[in-house]
Amino acid sequence: MNKKVSLKDIAEQLGVSTALVSYVLNNKERKARVGDETVRKIRQLAASLDYQPNIIARSLQSGKTNTIGVIVADISNPFFSSIARIIEDEAMKRDYVVFFSSSDEDADKSKQLIDMFIHRGVDALIIAPSENTEKQIRRLIKQRFPLVLIDRYFPGSDYVVIDNFQASYNATNHLIQAGRNRIAMMAYDTGMEHMKERIRGYRTALKDNNIRFDDSWLITVSYQDLARHVRKAIKNITTPTLGVDGFIFATNSLAVLSLKVLISSGIRIPTHLAVVSFDESDAFDLFYPPVSYVRQSLYDIGKSAVDLALRRIKGESKGPQQIVIDARLVVRESSIMPPPLSNSPHYNV
Amino acid sequence: MNKKVSLKDIAEQLGVSTALVSYVLNNKERKARVGDETVRKIRQLAASLDYQPNIIARSLQSGKTNTIGVIVADISNPFFSSIARIIEDEAMKRDYVVFFSSSDEDADKSKQLIDMFIHRGVDALIIAPSENTEKQIRRLIKQRFPLVLIDRYFPGSDYVVIDNFQASYNATNHLIQAGRNRIAMMAYDTGMEHMKERIRGYRTALKDNNIRFDDSWLITVSYQDLARHVRKAIKNITTPTLGVDGFIFATNSLAVLSLKVLISSGIRIPTHLAVVSFDESDAFDLFYPPVSYVRQSLYDIGKSAVDLALRRIKGESKGPQQIVIDARLVVRESSIMPPPLSNSPHYNV
DNA sequence: TTGAAAGCGCTAACAC
DNA sequence: GTGTTAGCGCTTTCAA
Numbered sequence: 001m002n003k004k005v006s007l008k009d010i011a012e013q014l015g016v017s018t019a020l021v022s023y024v025l026n027n028k029e030r031k032a033r034v035g036d037e038t039v040r041k042i043r044q045l046a047a048s049l050d051y052q053p054n055i056i057a058r059s060l061q062s063g064k065t066n067t068i069g070v071i072v073a074d075i076s077n078p079f080f081s082s083i084a085r086i087i088e089d090e091a092m093k094r095d096y097v098v099f100f101s102s103s104d105e106d107a108d109k110s111k112q113l114i115d116m117f118i119h120r121g122v123d124a125l126i127i128a129p130s131e132n133t134e135k136q137i138r139r140l141i142k143q144r145f146p147l148v149l150i151d152r153y154f155p156g157s158d159y160v161v162i163d164n165f166q167a168s169y170n171a172t173n174h175l176i177q178a179g180r181n182r183i184a185m186m187a188y189d190t191g192m193e194h195m196k197e198r199i200r201g202y203r204t205a206l207k208d209n210n211i212r213f214d215d216s217w218l219i220t221v222s223y224q225d226l227a228r229h230v231r232k233a234i235k236n237i238t239t240p241t242l243g244v245d246g247f248i249f250a251t252n253s254l255a256v257l258s259l260k261v262l263i264s265s266g267i268r269i270p271t272h273l274a275v276v277s278f279d280e281s282d283a284f285d286l287f288y289p290p291v292s293y294v295r296q297s298l299y300d301i302g303k304s305a306v307d308l309a310l311r312r313i314k315g316e317s318k319g320p321q322q323i324v325i326d327a328r329l330v331v332r333e334s335s336i337m338p339p340p341l342s343n344s345p346h347y348n349v
Numbered sequence: 350m351n352k353k354v355s356l357k358d359i360a361e362q363l364g365v366s367t368a369l370v371s372y373v374l375n376n377k378e379r380k381a382r383v384g385d386e387t388v389r390k391i392r393q394l395a396a397s398l399d400y401q402p403n404i405i406a407r408s409l410q411s412g413k414t415n416t417i418g419v420i421v422a423d424i425s426n427p428f429f430s431s432i433a434r435i436i437e438d439e440a441m442k443r444d445y446v447v448f449f450s451s452s453d454e455d456a457d458k459s460k461q462l463i464d465m466f467i468h469r470g471v472d473a474l475i476i477a478p479s480e481n482t483e484k485q486i487r488r489l490i491k492q493r494f495p496l497v498l499i500d501r502y503f504p505g506s507d508y509v510v511i512d513n514f515q516a517s518y519n520a521t522n523h524l525i526q527a528g529r530n531r532i533a534m535m536a537y538d539t540g541m542e543h544m545k546e547r548i549r550g551y552r553t554a555l556k557d558n559n560i561r562f563d564d565s566w567l568i569t570v571s572y573q574d575l576a577r578h579v580r581k582a583i584k585n586i587t588t589p590t591l592g593v594d595g596f597i598f599a600t601n602s603l604a605v606l607s608l609k610v611l612i613s614s615g616i617r618i619p620t621h622l623a624v625v626s627f628d629e630s631d632a633f634d635l636f637y638p639p640v641s642y643v644r645q646s647l648y649d650i651g652k653s654a655v656d657l658a659l660r661r662i663k664g665e666s667k668g669p670q671q672i673v674i675d676a677r678l679v680v681r682e683s684s685i686m687p688p689p690l691s692n693s694p695h696y697n698v
Numbered sequence: 699t700t701g702a703a704a705g706c707g708c709t710a711a712c713a714c
Numbered sequence: 715g716t717g718t719t720a721g722c723g724c725t726t727t728c729a730a
Binding site for chain 3: 060
């Protein structure tokens with residue numbers, strides 16, 4: 001690595017002070033009333049030396065890093081990586097750069113990541129918070145650290161979410177309208193509000209349709225050792241005796257894992273079991289029949305989160321800012337009976 | 350934000366110099382021969398003040414940021430986001446943190462990102478390089494900037510890749526053994542070595558099996574406006590007259606897009622068309638029939654990339670380090686004829 | 699118009 | 715054993 005040129009190099013070569021160079025290169029020559037000729041010389045030398053400011057030094061001085069930390073449950077989950085992509089683009093447009101990290105829904109890891117990012121001097125955090133992280137989050141809020149929650153939330157914070165109750169209610173209602181009345185839901189075993197709301201929406205829809213909820217219908221699985229839990233749960237719930245005829249999955253990962261199990265268990269979708277999931281996935285499109293899902297605008301989530309974060313950084317927003325973005329049910333063949341005699345064209349039968 | 354405590358604060362309160370505090374808090378009290386009592390006092394006050402070192406200041410001083418920049422084509426592509434997750438974990442273990450960004454296979458954007466990361470002082474870069482970025486990459490290598498390429502490569506650099514020729518050869522050979530002899534390939538229209546190798550493997554396998562290659566079988570699509578290109582290409586190649594009976598997709602995104610088109614076109618897989626893809630995807634598992642694919646160990650890619658990068662940072666490795674990781678063909682039903690009378694159990698027919 | 703200098707927080711070479 | 719000090723590269727106040 002050849003040594004980088006610094007302000008001082010330019011100043012010395014020109015026989016001026018570093019202050020002048022700094023002013024000019026930050027386009028503050030008007031404010032500092034630098035002489036035209038000096039401005040010209042500095043500009044020219046800087047260009048010919050390909051001067052690049054040292055961002056670290058600037059950060060040390062300013063206390064700002066133009067950096068945003070993003071913490072999601074798992075960046076390899078397409079739902080989060082898609083949001084990450086939007087956040088990346090939006091941040092870049094505004095000259096911010098992004099650290100990504102995964103909490104694995106683990107409160108300890110979350111705390112560690114938050115601390116690490118703060119020590120690194122990120123200007124803001126965008127977090128999909130996990131269970132038992134409320135204290136960490138509250139601490140940040142109290143310190144007035146710029147923070148936006150996504151996907152999940154705690155009351156009183158800045159956040160961007162969907163109306164989970166309504167979305168879940170609609171999904172359940174849709175299954176009922178489609179003729180199902182023994183509808184199960186698989187959700188994460190967590191006290192997080194968004195999950196509880198999804199469950200509440202489901203149960204309320206059942207009730208409003210006079211369907212008596214059966215305890216065995218609500219399956220909650222824990223994030224740890226997920227695949228095994230899902231496998232067991234699906235085996236249980238799909239026995240003929242318990243036999244449910246509709247299923248709502250509270251996240252894409254639950255749906256993907258469950259569908260893999262269902263595939264090998266002889267259950268026909270939607271004939272035996274109508275299916276709706278939250279989130280989206282390529283897998284939902286390629287699965288046959290295509291899976292109905294609750295679509296959240298990932299673009300809106302990412303864009304709004306960055307907007308809010310930057311406004312917080314600039315100190316523009318006052319009270320808690322809470323953004324509820326649209327969620328809409330995309331109905332496809334996994335949740336409605338096919339027309340009689342329909343042939344799925346591309347499968348050998 | 351309450352003001353952070355600095356070395357100086359501690360030094361002043363204790364009436365010692367910042368140097369001592371620095372030594373102690375960096376566990377260099379032995380080397381600097383600091384008195385036991387002083388050590389104790391410093392440790393205690395630091396703890397009670399919850400002192401956190403300012404990483405920015407340390408970086409300015411050391412010229413190191415403990416930061417790695419990662420540039421992939423698109424972080425929302427599960428292939429890359431899965432690698433990203435591994436990189437994140439491995440980096441974190443070694444106390445590095447990661448910036449992710451997406452080049453969109455665009456050379457200009459790539460250059461911009463590389464420059465930005467360098468200005469930000471990342472200690473190393475891990476890049477899945479795009480077409481026409483060779484000059485940028487060569488420049489970094491010449492400057493001896495720690496750099497590791499993944500997935501794609503230029504000769505003479507540090508990289509982690511699979512044997513693309515062999516993997517493609519095997520995949521093609523597999524289709525031929527499975528009784529296909531009009532085999533198409535869809536690849537990206539790029540001069541990048543990894544793509545050319547995949548194409549070469551395909552063509553060589555045809556040749557070795559005495560199958561005369563037909564120009565129309567090789568479909569190259571450009572990354573821009575991909576969906577449209579794929580749609581058109583699939584429509585063309587699957588007309589009865591041209592009718593191919595096997596298909597190799599050079600990446601997961603090509604396969605996913607193509608399968609979506611195939612689904613709606615009445616083509617039966619594998620009866621009419623046997624399919625193999627590179628990379629992996631949840632969608633390949635949920636598709637029926639499950640898609641055969643060339644599996645690369647994403648773990649090995651990410652882990653090796655971080656290892657190489659850190660060794661470069663530490664100046665441990667000399668000549669170009671090139672790691673070829675295993676790729677293995679996972680054969681599933683999309684590429685082999687089902688047993689007679691087989692019934693796909695879970696689909697209504 | 700311009701320059702000197704302080705200081706962001708930390709490290710390390712060099713005295714004492 | 716302990717302390718001083720000179721920077722790392724930049725911004726910005728204040729004086730000239």
